Amino acid sequence: MNDALGDELPSNQFLAPELVITEMAEVGARRAVNRSPGEVVVLSVLAGGFITIGALFSTLIATGTGNEGVQRLLEGFGFSAGFFAVVLSGTLLFTEVNVEMPATLLSGGARTIASRVARLWVLAAIGNFIGAILVGIAVNASQDYSDEFRHLLGEIADAKMRYREVGGTKGWSQAVLSGVLGNWLVGMAAFLSVMGRTIIGKYIPVLLMVSAFVAAGFLHSPANMAFFSLAQPDGLGPGWGAAIGWSIAPAAVGNILGAFFLVALPFWALNNRRKNAL
Numbered sequence: 001m002n003d004a005l006g007d008e009l010p011s012n013q014f015l016a017p018e019l020v021i022t023e024m025a026e027v028g029a030r031r032a033v034n035r036s037p038g039e040v041v042v043l044s045v046l047a048g049g050f051i052t053i054g055a056l057f058s059t060l061i062a063t064g065t066g067n068e069g070v071q072r073l074l075e076g077f078g079f080s081a082g083f084f085a086v087v088l089s090g091t092l093l094f095t096e097v098n099v100e101m102p103a104t105l106l107s108g109g110a111r112t113i114a115s116r117v118a119r120l121w122v123l124a125a126i127g128n129f130i131g132a133i134l135v136g137i138a139v140n141a142s143q144d145y146s147d148e149f150r151h152l153l154g155e156i157a158d159a160k161m162r163y164r165e166v167g168g169t170k171g172w173s174q175a176v177l178s179g180v181l182g183n184w185l186v187g188m189a190a191f192l193s194v195m196g197r198t199i200i201g202k203y204i205p206v207l208l209m210v211s212a213f214v215a216a217g218f219l220h221s222p223a224n225m226a227f228f229s230l231a232q233p234d235g236l237g238p239g240w241g242a243a244i245g246w247s248i249a250p251a252a253v254g255n256i257l258g259a260f261f262l263v264a265l266p267f268w269a270l271n272n273r274r275k276n277a278l
Contacts, residue, residue, distance in 0.1 A: 015195045021267040023194055025107035028100030031092070032116040040092060040120055044127020047091035048222060051128070052135040054082015055226035058214070059156065063149045075156075076211025079223065083186070084206050087193045092124045094222050094252070095183050096190045098259035106268045125252065128222045136229025150234060157231040159217060160224050161238050164246040172250050175219060179254020180262070182218030185209050186255075187263035219251035 015023065035043070058078030065071040086093045101117045163175040192205030213220065224247045231237040238246075 013197050013201055015197065017195060017267065018271045020191055020194050021103050021264065021271050022107065024100050024191070024264075025103040025268075027194075028097070028104035028117070029107075031097075031100070032104060032120045035120070037119065037123060040123045041127045041130075043090070043092040044094075044124045045131035045134070046089065047086045047093040047124075048128035048131025048133075048225065049135040050085040050089070050091065050131075051082045051093065051222045052132045052139075052226040052229055054079045054085070055223065055230060056139060057081050059149060059153050059227075059230070060145070063146065063152050072215040073211065076214035077207065079214050080207045080210040082226070083189060083210050084193075084203055087190070087202060087206060088199075092120070092127065094121075094125045094128050095186050095220060095255050095259065097121055097124045098183055098256050099187045099190050099263050102260045102264035103268060106264060125221070129225050129248075132222065132225040132229040136226070137233055139230060140233035150236065153227070153231050153234070154236040156227050157237050160219065160227060160247045161242065163250070164238075164242065171246070175246065175250035176254040176257070178217075178219040179221065179251035180258035181216070181254075182213055182220040182223075182251065183255035183258035184262040185213035185216075185218065186220055187259040189213075191263055191267070219247065219254065221248050221252040221255050224248045224251055 031040070055078075058075045061078045062071045062074040065074060083093070085091075086096065097120065101121055104117060105114065163171040163178070165171070166174060186209065189206045189209035192209065193202040196202035196205065224243070228237050228240070228243045228247070232240065232243075237243060
C-alpha cells in the first residue's frame with residue numbers, strides 16, 4: 001500500500017536549496033553571453049519601470065493608514081508586485097543580477113565571461129535608472145494624486161535620505177550596511193523564487209521577503225531610484241545629486257556586498273560541499 005501511495009505522490013514543487021545557486025549561475029551565464037547590450041538595456045529599463053510601478057502601488061495603498069504596522073505591511077505588499085513582475089517577465093533588475101553574476105563567476109568560466117558579466121552588471125544599473133525616471137515622469141505628467149499620497153511619498157523619500165543627516169564616513173557606512181541587509185532579503189526573494197516550481201510557489205517567498213525588507217526600511221538601490229523618480233518631478237525629493245550620493249550609490253555598494261556574502265557565496269559553498277560528498 002505504501003508503494004502505491006508513493007507512486008501517487010506529486011513531484012517536488014520546489015528545487016532543492018543547494019541546487020538553486022547552480023540554476024541562477026546558468027541563467028546569469030546565458031544572460032551575460034547571449035544577450036546583446038541593446039537587449040540588456042531594454043530588459044533593464046523594463047525592470048526599472050516595473051519597480052517604479054511597485055513603488056507607486058506601495059504608496060497608493062498605504063496612503064491614509066493610521067497604524068504604522070499596517071502601513072508597512074501594505075507598503076511591502078504593494079512593492080512586492082513590482083518585484084514579482086520582474087521575476088515572472090525575466091527582465092533585469094540590478095539587485096537580482098547581484099546574486100546571479102557572483103554565482104556565475106563562482107561556478108566557473110570567470111576568465112571567459114568576466115568582461116561580459118561586468119558589462120551586464122553596469123548596463124542593468126543604468127537601465128533600471130532610466131526606466132525608473134521615465135515611468136516617474138510619465139506618472140507625474142498623467143496623474144494627480146491626493147495631498148495624503150504626496151505627504152507619504154515625501155516621508156518615504158526623506159527616510160531614504162536619513163543617513164545624510166548622520167553625515168561623513170559614519171553616515172555613508174551605515175547606508176552601505178543598510179544596503180547589505182536590504183539585498184540579503186531581496187536577494188533571498190530572488191533565490192527562493194527560483195526554488196519555487198509554480199506561480200504561487202514563486203510568489204509567496206517574494207511577498208514575504210520583500211515585505212520584510214520594506215518593513216525594516218533597508219536601502220535597495222532600484223527601490224530608491226523608483227521612489228525618488230516619483231518624488232522628484234513633484235518637488236518632493238532632495239535633488240538627484242544628493243539622492244545618488246547619499247542613498248542610491250551607497251545602497252548599490254551594499255546591495256552587491258550583501259548579495260555576494262550573504263546569498264551567492266554561502267549557497268555556492270554548500271552546493272560544492274554537496275557535490276564533493278557524492
